[in-house]
Amino acid sequence: MLHFFQRSSSPATDESSKPVSQQDEQTSSSDSDQQQHSAESHTAHMAAQHGQEQIQQSAGHAELKAEAASQQKVSQYANQLVKEYEAPLKALPCQDEKTSCLICYQHNQQDPLQCADQVAAFTKCARKASAVMVQ
Numbered sequence: 001m002l003h004f005f006q007r008s009s010s011p012a013t014d015e016s017s018k019p020v021s022q023q024d025e026q027t028s029s030s031d032s033d034q035q036q037h038s039a040e041s042h043t044a045h046m047a048a049q050h051g052q053e054q055i056q057q058s059a060g061h062a063e064l065k066a067e068a069a070s071q072q073k074v075s076q077y078a079n080q081l082v083k084e085y086e087a088p089l090k091a092l093p094c095q096d097e098k099t100s101c102l103i104c105y106q107h108n109q110q111d112p113l114q115c116a117d118q119v120a121a122f123t124k125c126a127r128k129a130s131a132v133m134v135q
Contacts, residue, residue, distance in 0.1 A: 093129035097122035
């Protein structure tokens with residue numbers, strides 16, 4: 001009956017029969033391999049990420065250069081259009097009549113009714129200019 005209570009020890013299946021120092025060596029060797037693999041994986045990941053960042057930066061620089069060139073072309077074209085199609089400036093109508101009214105008002109501050117003729121001339125001119133612009 002004693003043989004039922006004995007352990008069977010086969011080297012392939014039972015780790016407890018090995019001395020403690022061998023078990024520790026295998027565990028630390030396996031941990032060391034995992035740490036080394038993890039470090040290598042992290043280094044490879046960081047290198048790939050750095051390469052990707054460099055590609056993105058150079059693509060960003062290229063986009064900025066293209067945008068600056070495009071903006072310069074648009075500005076040149078806009079300046080050309082302004083030069084070609086600039087509306088000629090016209091003298092404002094009724095400037096003489098307006099000046100006459102202002103001078104009269106300055107000289108007749110106490111009695112502005114003295115400027116009725118100048119105001120009538122200015123009003124007539126303004127209506128005439130307005131009618132011409134509407135047509």
